[in-house]
Amino acid sequence: MSxxxxxxxxxxxxxxxxxxxxxYDKEIEVVDTFENGKDLVGFLLKKNIDIALVDVRMPLLNGVKATLEISKNTNTKVIILTTFDEDEYIREGxxxxxxxxxxxxxxxxKIIETIKLVNKGIAVIQEEILSKISSNLMASVNRKEQLDKSLFTERELDVMEAISEGLNNKEIGKKLFISEGTVKNYITSILQKTDLTHRTQIAIYYIKKMDM
Incomplete structure (x- = not known):
């Protein structure tokens, strides 16, 4: 099924x-296109659609507000399209x-790959976007103070912070002076404590908590 x-x-x-x-991809069926968020939401309230690829800046209803309506009232999963100057919208998204x-x-x-991953229930944030919003947020808030420290060890918090900065396991190990295997063990522990399934979800969880 497409x-x-x-x-x-x-x-x-x-x-x-x-x-x-x-x-061109046989697994994807483009059902319709829209020039504003209002028409998009109205359509999705009536139709069963798997994925909505949504621009941030649109007339009548922007992509971030449309995302809220779609998430609350439909089963459609939203993928936001953005540019580098829109990190505040990404946090709201x-x-x-x-x-x-x-x-x-x-x-x-990469767009096609993301669509297929999101359709399977895997959240995807492009590394460039994650790094940018993370660095901007770090400049204005103390992330760890926004998290419930009792749930995690200090080292786990360090690993979560590094993941939210877009670092891979090797880079995290180098930054924290630990092995890649140890990093993987910490990630496994974090996933178990948060009931998450993917490192990208850890980044989203961390950014959410510290932006509350």
């Missing part, structure tokens, strides 16, 4: 380009239930 998908972007060229590109975040200049193969 993945039923809709596209929302106020730029007609982007809408049609995405429609053409995504339609996380709170509002978006399951994926992509830059508009993302390689088409």
């Amino acid at each position: 993945i039923k998908l809709v596209i929302a972007d106020d730029d007609a060229l982007i809408r049609e380009s995405l429609k053409i590109i995504l339609s 996380i709170k509002n239930g978006a399951k994926g975040y992509l830059l508009k200049n993302t390689n088409p193969d």
